[in-house]
Amino acid sequence: GSVIGILGGGQLGRMLSVAAARLGYRTHVYEPSANPPATHVAEKVVTAPYEDAAALRAFAEGVDVITYEFENVPTAALDLLESLRPIRPNRRALAVSQDRILEKDFLSGIGLTTAPYAAVDDEATLDEALAHIGAPAILKTTRLGYDGKGQARIMDRSEAPAALAEMRGAPAVLEGFVTFTREVSVIAARGLTGEVAAYDPGENVHLGGILSTTTVPATLSASERTDAVLLAARILNALDYVGVMGVELFVTPGGLVVNEIAPRVHNSGHWTQNGCAVDQFEQHIRAVAGWPLGDGSRHADVVMENLIGDDVLKVPAIARETNAAIHLYGKAEARPGRKMGHVNRVRKPA
Ligand code: ATP
Ligand code: MG
Ligand code: MG
Numbered sequence: 001g002s003v004i005g006i007l008g009g010g011q012l013g014r015m016l017s018v019a020a021a022r023l024g025y026r027t028h029v030y031e032p033s034a035n036p037p038a039t040h041v042a043e044k045v046v047t048a049p050y051e052d053a054a055a056l057r058a059f060a061e062g063v064d065v066i067t068y069e070f071e072n073v074p075t076a077a078l079d080l081l082e083s084l085r086p087i088r089p090n091r092r093a094l095a096v097s098q099d100r101i102l103e104k105d106f107l108s109g110i111g112l113t114t115a116p117y118a119a120v121d122d123e124a125t126l127d128e129a130l131a132h133i134g135a136p137a138i139l140k141t142t143r144l145g146y147d148g149k150g151q152a153r154i155m156d157r158s159e160a161p162a163a164l165a166e167m168r169g170a171p172a173v174l175e176g177f178v179t180f181t182r183e184v185s186v187i188a189a190r191g192l193t194g195e196v197a198a199y200d201p202g203e204n205v206h207l208g209g210i211l212s213t214t215t216v217p218a219t220l221s222a223s224e225r226t227d228a229v230l231l232a233a234r235i236l237n238a239l240d241y242v243g244v245m246g247v248e249l250f251v252t253p254g255g256l257v258v259n260e261i262a263p264r265v266h267n268s269g270h271w272t273q274n275g276c277a278v279d280q281f282e283q284h285i286r287a288v289a290g291w292p293l294g295d296g297s298r299h300a301d302v303v304m305e306n307l308i309g310d311d312v313l314k315v316p317a318i319a320r321e322t323n324a325a326i327h328l329y330g331k332a333e334a335r336p337g338r339k340m341g342h343v344n345r346v347r348k349p350a
Helices: 011-022 053-061 075-082 091-098 100-109 123-133 157-166 222-238 280-288 309-318
Strands: 003-007 026-030 044-046 065-068 117-120 137-141 151-154 172-176 182-190 196-198 202-207 210-216 243-252 255-262 300-308 324-328 339-349
Touching: 003 011, 011 026, 011 280, 026 053, 044 053, 053 075, 065 280, 075 091, 091 100, 091 255, 100 117, 100 172, 100 255, 117 123, 123 137, 123 157, 123 172, 137 157, 151 157, 182 222, 182 280, 196 222, 222 243, 222 255, 243 280, 300 309, 309 324, 309 339
Parallel strands: 003 026, 003 065, 026 044
Antiparallel strands: 117 172, 137 151, 137 172, 182 196, 182 202, 182 243, 202 210, 210 300, 243 255, 300 339, 324 339
């Protein structure tokens, strides 16, 4: 096949389209909102809601394989698309990562460590969960959260009613607070024939719930670095996964704790664009198109900095720096909290 369908036209869909073009593929993007970042990069952008069966059908019929940059595609839309074309990564990976409880059940089921957790629907179940898990804890909506949205910290049990109110009636999960020394993520890929490749783990710093920087190499012991990569491979194999995945980890004195997984290219993998011969976007296109995986070994130290909101005003100054690769997403309006681009500062050869 020569056309790759991408659900979602944000910056990830844009950068996937660029990578696909470099490999000789055309991309069609399906995106409910108008003028998404992928617009001038994809061959075609379909602007229609996920409820529009006719638009979904036409989209699927125009492509050879379907992938996604956005994991919250409604189930009915996926059912229709899957009846027409292969979806990679597969439906199970999507189902598991769409729901924080299914995700933690899956991860603990394959022997990995997560924060202690319990489902919360109302005051009574929250009370019970807090009695079991204790405070501090974090209450999160089970679905649709990102960039720290849909979360409330409970430092003391007296804060429980306010936290529950913040869920606005949505099903939630209470997670015990993990006292981590640092946060890292592994960007890993699995090909159609089952081979696995992982990038060197990156160390992540969040500000206000949003990823601010990713640094490679991460500060990890040799055994932690190996553990991180091996546990990511275990996740991909267990899901019979095809494509790139981001695995977010907490580093603790007792070992690595899995925070969450993202069944797609990941913001904390953007450093690979300037640190590896084959970056996460090319790797994902290779996997979903059935190619062999590429060489993801790291040839430089990199600090990736997200340009969020008005950070984008720093671009003219950054453009004067040496060894700073600028990636902008073509978004017109720099609203607070909006990811406008990122810069990869390449420090020195590894
Ligand atoms: P993303 O944009 O990464 O998808 P998200 O909204 O899904 O974010 P999480 O990754 O669950 O949010 O949490 C955001 C951040 O909050 C984490 O990276 C971590 O810093 C902190 N955090 C979340 N859960 C816990 C926990 N159980 N213990 C300690 N810190 C946590
Ligand atoms: Mg998340
Ligand atoms: Mg996260």
